[in-house]
Amino acid sequence: MKILYILKSAFSALRVNKSRSVLTILGIVIGVTAIMLVSVIGESAQSLVLSQVESLGSRTIAIVPGREPSGPADPSAAESLYADSLKMREIEALKKPSNVPDLEEAVPIVFGLYSASFGGETFNSMVIGSTDFLAEIFDIYPEEGFFFDEDDIKARAEVAIIGVKLKDELFGNSDAIGEKIRINGRNFRVIGVFPPKGQILFFNFDESAVVPFTSAQDYIFGIKHFNRIIVQAKTEESVPAVLRDIEITLRELHNITDPENDDFFASSQIEIAETLKTITDILTIFLAAVAAISLLVGGIGIMNIMLVSVTERTSEIGLRKALGATGNNILLQFIFESSILTTLGGLIGVLLGVTLSFLASIILGQLMNMAWDFSIPFFAAFLGIVISVLVGLLFGIYPAYKASQKSPIEALRYE
Template identity: 55%
Template sequence: MKFIHTAKTAFHGLERNKSRSGLTVLGIVIGITSIILIMSIGQGAEDLILGQIQGLGTRTIAVIPGREPSGPSDVAQIFSDSLKARDLELLKRKENVSGLESIMPIVFGSESVSFEGETYRATIFGGTELATEIFDLAPREGVFISDDDVRGRADVVVIGAKVKEELFGDSDAIGKRVRVKDRSLRVVGVLPTKGQVSFFNFDEAAFMPYTTAQQFIFGIKYFHRFIVEAESEGAILRTVEDLKVTLRESHGITDPDKDDFFVQTQADLASRLSTITSVLTLFLASVAAISLVVGGIGIMNIMLVSVTERTREIGLRKAVGAYRKDILYQFLLEAVLLTGTGGIIGIGLGAALSFLAGLAISQFVGVEWKFSFPVSAVFLGLGVSGFVGLIFGIYPARKAAEKSPIEALRYE
C-alpha cells in the first residue's frame, strides 16, 4: 500500500470521529502552546535584559563593596562600607589604573521627596556629572548637575519623569525647592521618560551630587558603587586587574580570597543573566513538557479505545488483503496526525499568546519588550509532538496490527 493511501486512510479514520479527535488533540495543543509560550517569553526576557545591560555600555565596569556572593544563599554583603573617598582618589590616578577613562562614585537609597504637601518615595541617586554619559541621561528640561555642584555639595536635584509628575503634575518644576529628609534642594533639571535601564529606574529617581547625598541625606562616608569607564573594550581586562590591585593595596589585603569588594564587568553580568534566563526557560519548558506526556497518554488511551471499537474494521481490512504493517502504519499515522495537528495548532497559539503577552508586558510594566519567536521553537514543537505521537501511538497500533482477521470479524 502506498504511503499516500495509508495517510488518506488514517486521515479518514480521524475524520469519522471529529469531536473525539479534537478533544484528544487538545492535550497536545496545551503542551506545545505552553512550551512555545515559555520559550518565546524566555527569549524575549533575555533579549530585554541583555539589551538593557548593553544600553549601559560595554566599557562599563562596576566596583561593588563587600564580598562577591558565591551562591544564592550567600547574600550577606559584609564589608559593605569598604569603598571610601581615599579609594576614589587612588583609582583616579593614571599610574594606578592606566586604562581608566572616567570614574563615578555613586550612593543610593530610598527616601521621600516632598513638595507642598505632595510626597513621593523616590530612589535617591548620588553621583557626578558623568552620569549623563554613563547612563545616557540628558535632562529634557533645565540642566544636569555639574562638577561644581559636586565639589560644593550644592543643594540641587535632577528629578525623573515620574517624580516630576507625582509632585508637580503639569506645572513647572525647574527652580522649585523640594524637601528630602530635612534638606531643601532646588530642582535644576527634569529627566525624560526612560523606563528601566539595567537595574535602575531613573523615572523614579532624584539625582543629586554624591557629596550632597552622602553628607545630608544618607549621612555616610562610603560609596555604594564605583562606576568605571575603560578607555576601550580592549582595556577592560587590564583596568579590572589594576582596580583590584589598587584597592587591595589601599585596603591592606594580600589574599585575593579575602577581598572586601568585587568587580563586575557588563560582559560578566550579561553572561550571568543570560545563563539565569536560559536555565529558567529550560526549567519552565520541562515543566510544560510534563503536560505533553499527559497529552500523549491521553492519545494512547483514546487510540486503544479506538482500536477496540474498530476491531471489525481491522478484521475486514485484513480479510480483504491488508498486511500487518498496513494496519500498523494506519494507526501509527493516526496518532502522529493527531499529535502533529496539535503541534501545529500549539505553535500558532503559542506564538499568538506570546505576542499578546509581549504587548501586555510593554503596556503594564513599561519596558520595551520585543516579541521574539525562536525558529528552533517551531522545530522543537513539531519534533516533540510528532515524537509523542510515535511513542504513544506505537502500542495501540501494534495491538491493532496483531489482531487476527477472524477474531476481529467475530467481535461483537
C-alpha cells in the first residue's frame, strides 16, 4: 500500500465535505484547547506560588504550633490542639548557640484580622506583630518613615508600619506618618508606610499593619503565645541541620520523646514549596481530566460522523473492493481519515490553547497585579497532539471496521 497516496486521497475525501469536517473536529479542538489552557495556567500558578515561597529566602524555616495535621478530619488541623505551644521561652531556647548553633535569628509572629480606623474611615486589616527582623525575612522595608526597634518592642510601643492599601483607605492622599490609627480600642502611631508589595505567601502586606509583637500580644490579641516562629539559618546548607536542631531543642523543652506527639511543626521553605507544588499539581491534573472529558465527547462525535460517512460512501467502498481493495485497505483508508481529522483538530487546539493561555497570563497578571510568567508548554502541546491522534485511531476503528466488512456487491448496489 502506498501510504503517502492514501494520505493524499484521505485529505481530498475530507476536503469534499469541508464544512462537515470542520464541525466534526470542533469537539477535539475545544477539548485540546481546554487541556492546554488548564495545564498552562496551572503551571503558571505553580511557578507564581513557588516564586512567592522562594521570595521568603531559602534559609527560612517556619515553626507552626500544634500538631502536624494528618488529614482534613484531624482536629489538630485547625491548630486547636497545643496552639499555644510557642512562647518566648521557646525562642530563647532556640537562640542558645549550644542548642541550634547555625541559627542566625528567630522571629516571633502573631497575626489576626482587625479593623483599623482613622477619623471616619475603617478598614479590615491584617495586624502582624513581630520584630524588626521581619523586614529582612520578607524583604519589605518602609518606603516612608522607619521600622520600630528593640526598644519599642521592650516598651510595648503603640507604633505601626502600614501597607499602602491600608494607608490609601484611611488617609487618602494626605500624609499618614505621625497620625494615630485605632486598632482594638488602642491608638497606634504610624511610623512608616510600606511600598506596594502585594501578596507574599499568606500575608498581603499592602493591607496590613505591622506592630511590635509585644504590643500586639498585650493590647490587641490578648495572648501570651505566638502564631509562628520564623527562623533564619546562617547558610542555605545548614538548613537541614537547623531544622533537626530545632526539633531536638523543642522536644527536649516540651518533654516529648515520641515525635508523633510533637506540639509544633517546623518546615523549611523548600518543604513548603514541595507541598504547594504537589497541591497545584493535583489541581492541574484534576482540571485537565475534566477537560479530557470533552475530548471523549469529541471522539464520539468523530465516530458518529465517520459512521455516517461510511454509509454515505457505501458505493465507493464497493467500487474500491471491486477494483481490488482488501478489507484492510478500506480499514486503513477510513482510519486515516478519522486520524487526520483529529490530528488537525489537535493542532488547531494547541495553537488556540497557546494563544488563549498567553492572553490569560496577561489578563491575570493585570487583574492580580502579579507577574505571571508565560512559557510555551511544549510538553502539553506534544501531549495534546498525541492524544488527538489516539482519539482518531480509537474512535475511527469501529466505523472503519464496518466499512471494511461491507460486501462488494451490496456496496455496489447501494444508491
